[in-house]
Amino acid sequence: MQKASATPDHHLPRVIIVCGPTASGKTNLAVSLAKRFNGELVSADSRQIYKCTDILSGKDIPSGAGAIPRKSVQYRDEEYALVTYDIDTVPVWLYDVMTPDRQCSISLYQSLAQTVIGDIASRGKLPIIVGGAGLYINAIVRTPETINIPPNLIARDYRNTLTVEALQDDLAAISPDRLAMMNASDRQNPRRLIRAIEIAQWQAEHKGEAPETRRFDCFWVGIRRPIDALSVRIRTRVKERWDAGAVGEVKRLKVLYHALPGAHLLGFVPIMKYIDGEVSEAEAKDLWTKDEIAYAKRQMVWFRRQKDIRWYDAEEKGIERQVEKDVRQWYTNR
């Protein structure tokens, strides 16, 4: 739906994106690119943005690496103190932005990411976005026009009690077109209906206002692996995270925070069951592994539709060099 910008792509700030399903090997590739091209990483991950989720969300913080204070960013009356960690001398941004009792949003993410990208670029470095949160990446690649329409929290509380039919009626009353545009799946989705109503109402009150968006010249790398190979890696990861103290992390989260929007983490539920004695350690790990595999598949469903991604098969030899070569071509030929 985004109009072609008047600015040609090659005058826009340049950004590399590295995406792929969980356990595909994104970070390694991104770090090696960062070293080659003098880059810094920006995490695009809806869980790693939270503090206290290091193990479950799989932050790649080397042991002993401390948080380095960077800058503060203002977003809607809130101040966010950003830090970076060094992975193998390469700084990673947007880990540990907020506590897990808060609710992140793509609007916040997009705002932070834009600031960070600008900061990195202003120092003559190349921003490299790494992550598996497709929606977050999308917010950077092509910022949705409705992204800054704020949620109506009070109305949400009320509408959450309504049936799907009632929500459809409400939306139809404000904007029949919007309802008509939704597909059969979304029309049954309370969350999407509520947001659609929010947008329709807001637009009715604020005609003609559009959020300012900045665009980037993106080189979008996707890493994929056959699902069997990926499953093996996921299984290993779950074991490693368990041994690294995942159970303790869950206990800590439970103690520190009551409401945990940021603790919708894979592994959380199986570990709780284990803590409560409902399942054995082996069963908990199995459940967790299954959830991760299912998640990886869902991620791929999203990524497959993104036509701008250049895919690389991680099981093949020499993909790092291939990616580097392609990036170099894109980077130097403009």
Next chain:
RNA sequence: GCUGAGGUGGCGGAGUGGACAAUCGCAGCAGUCUGUAAAACUGCCGGCCGACAGGCCUACCCAAGUUCGAAUCUUGGCCUCAGCA
């Protein structure tokens, strides 16, 4: 060994003479997607044919019956669990 309960699709678990290829949940498969996205939602989910409508086949532990008709009733067998010994 006796008594009681029960054996249903990958798992859990409904159904208790026809409307049953069998409710539902989980798992699985395929998708949707623009301020919750590690979320939420949708479709499929015995086999074969078909775009759909629909058709055919094989199915509710095994076997033999009763019946126009059985996952459901009867008899026998095998197995599991609980209580007694």
